Amino acid sequence: MNELNKQHIDACRFCWMCRHICPIGNATGLERNTSRARALGLSLVTRGVYDMSEVIDNVYECACCGACTKECVTGWDPVMFTKAARLDAALEGKLPEYIMTLVENCLDFGNAYGAKEIGAELKDAVAAHEGITDTLFFLGVDARYKAADIAAVAVRALEKAGKSFTVLADELPSGQQLAYxxxxxxxTRAQMAACAKQLNQYKTVVVYDPQDASVLxxxxxxxxxxLTAEIVTFTAYLAQLVKSCDIKPVKVDRAAVYQDPFQLARDLSETQPARxxxxxxxxxxxxxxxGKHTMWAGNILMAQWMPKVIEDVAMGRIANAKGVKANTIVTASVSEYVAxxxxxxxxxxxxxxxELI
Ligand code: SF4
Ligand code: SF4
Structure with missing residues (x-):
C-alpha cells in the first residue's frame, strides 16, 4: 500500500457523500458497503490496528464499478485503493479461501470457474469460424464458459454482415478476472502478455465482453x-455495420432502455454506438x-461468492427501468445480461x- 493509496484511504474514511451511488450498498442497505467504510477499515490496517485478514471480506464486496470515483467531487479513488488492498492481501497470503479458489482456477484453467470445456452451444459456432482471417472475434471467459447460448447468438449476429472472422477454440484469457x-x-501480467501475443496475430480484434475491452x-x-492489433468493442463494431448497411435493421414500434456497462460508459467513454x-x-x-452515470446491474463472477446480493443488485436496476415504465432492457455486457x-x-x-440483430 503506497503513500498515494494511503492518502486516498484517509480522505475517504470519514466521508460518505457517494453512499447513494453504490449498487452493492443500495442492494444490501449496509453501511459496510460504502467506500468510506472500506476506507475506514483499511485505514486501521495501514495504522497497524487491524490485520488485513479482518477486513478482507469487505474488500471483496466491491464491484470496482467506479460509480463512487465518478461521483467524488474531490477526486478520490476508492477503486484504486481497493485493488491495491487486494494485491497486498494476495502478496501477504491473506486472500479469503473463496477468492483463492477462483484465483487458482484462473491460473490452472484460465478461468475463475475451473471450467475445462466451452459451452456446448458455442462449439459449432467456433468450428464454423476456425479459419485464419484478419479479424478475431474475442469472446472472453464469461461468454465461453458461463453464457455460451448468448455468445452463439453474438457469433450469428456478426455472420449477418457477411464478413469473414475468426473465433478461437483455444482463446487465451485477457487477464481481466485476475486483474479484478x-x-x-x-x-496477471503474465496472463495478459500471453493473450497479447495471441491477439497480435490479427489486424483487428472485436471484443465481445466489455470487461475484456476495458483491460485490453x-x-x-x-x-x-x-498490443499491435486494433481493439474494437463489439458495440462499436455493430454500430459501424449498421451505418455501412452491412446489417440492415428492421425497426419495430416498441420501447426499450439501454443498460450501459460501466466498462464502456465510464472506463472507455463509449455510450453512443449501442444507442x-x-x-x-x-x-x-x-x-x-x-451513460457515464450508469448503475452496474451485477455480474457472473461476484455471484460466485455473493449470489443473493447480485440478485438484489439486478433487481435494483430492473426497478430503475420500471421507474420510467420500461418493459424492456437491452444489454451490451454478457455478465450483466446473465445477472x-x-x-x-x-x-x-x-x-x-x-438478439436484436
Ligand atoms: S470517493 Fe469521494 S465522495 Fe466517496 S467517500 Fe471517498 S471522498 Fe467521499
Ligand atoms: S466501486 Fe462501485 S461497488 Fe465499489 S464502492 Fe464504489 S460504487 Fe460501490
Missing part, C-alpha cells in the same frame, strides 16, 4: 503490455443513471443487443 481478483500481480484498452497500455444500434431496431428511452436474466421477475424483458 488480485490486481497488478506478476501472474486501459490496463494493457498502463502496464506496458504491447445507435438499438435506435435502429426499437424506440430508445433512458432510465435513471444512464439481469437470473433476477426473479417477469415484468421486464431482458434482451442482449445481439
Amino acid at each position: 481478483l488480485i490486481g497488478a500481480a506478476d501472474e 484498452k486501459r490496463e494493457y497500455a498502463e502496464w506496458g503490455i504491447e 445507435d444500434v438499438i435506435s435502429a431496431y426499437l424506440n430508445l428511452d433512458e432510465m435513471l443513471c444512464n 439481469l436474466k437470473n433476477a426473479p421477475q417477469s415484468d421486464v424483458e431482458i434482451i442482449a443487443i445481439e
Whole structure:
C-alpha cells in the first residue's frame, strides 16, 4: 500500500457523500458497503490496528464499478485503493479461501470457474469460424464458459454482415478476472502478455465482453503490455455495420432502455454506438443513471461468492427501468445480461443487443 493509496484511504474514511451511488450498498442497505467504510477499515490496517485478514471480506464486496470515483467531487479513488488492498492481501497470503479458489482456477484453467470445456452451444459456432482471417472475434471467459447460448447468438449476429472472422477454440484469457481478483500481480501480467501475443496475430480484434475491452484498452497500455492489433468493442463494431448497411435493421414500434456497462460508459467513454444500434431496431428511452452515470446491474463472477446480493443488485436496476415504465432492457455486457436474466421477475424483458440483430 503506497503513500498515494494511503492518502486516498484517509480522505475517504470519514466521508460518505457517494453512499447513494453504490449498487452493492443500495442492494444490501449496509453501511459496510460504502467506500468510506472500506476506507475506514483499511485505514486501521495501514495504522497497524487491524490485520488485513479482518477486513478482507469487505474488500471483496466491491464491484470496482467506479460509480463512487465518478461521483467524488474531490477526486478520490476508492477503486484504486481497493485493488491495491487486494494485491497486498494476495502478496501477504491473506486472500479469503473463496477468492483463492477462483484465483487458482484462473491460473490452472484460465478461468475463475475451473471450467475445462466451452459451452456446448458455442462449439459449432467456433468450428464454423476456425479459419485464419484478419479479424478475431474475442469472446472472453464469461461468454465461453458461463453464457455460451448468448455468445452463439453474438457469433450469428456478426455472420449477418457477411464478413469473414475468426473465433478461437483455444482463446487465451485477457487477464481481466485476475486483474479484478488480485490486481497488478506478476501472474496477471503474465496472463495478459500471453493473450497479447495471441491477439497480435490479427489486424483487428472485436471484443465481445466489455470487461475484456476495458483491460485490453486501459490496463494493457498502463502496464506496458504491447498490443499491435486494433481493439474494437463489439458495440462499436455493430454500430459501424449498421451505418455501412452491412446489417440492415428492421425497426419495430416498441420501447426499450439501454443498460450501459460501466466498462464502456465510464472506463472507455463509449455510450453512443449501442444507442445507435438499438435506435435502429426499437424506440430508445433512458432510465435513471444512464451513460457515464450508469448503475452496474451485477455480474457472473461476484455471484460466485455473493449470489443473493447480485440478485438484489439486478433487481435494483430492473426497478430503475420500471421507474420510467420500461418493459424492456437491452444489454451490451454478457455478465450483466446473465445477472439481469437470473433476477426473479417477469415484468421486464431482458434482451442482449445481439438478439436484436
Ligand atoms: S470517493 Fe469521494 S465522495 Fe466517496 S467517500 Fe471517498 S471522498 Fe467521499
Ligand atoms: S466501486 Fe462501485 S461497488 Fe465499489 S464502492 Fe464504489 S460504487 Fe460501490
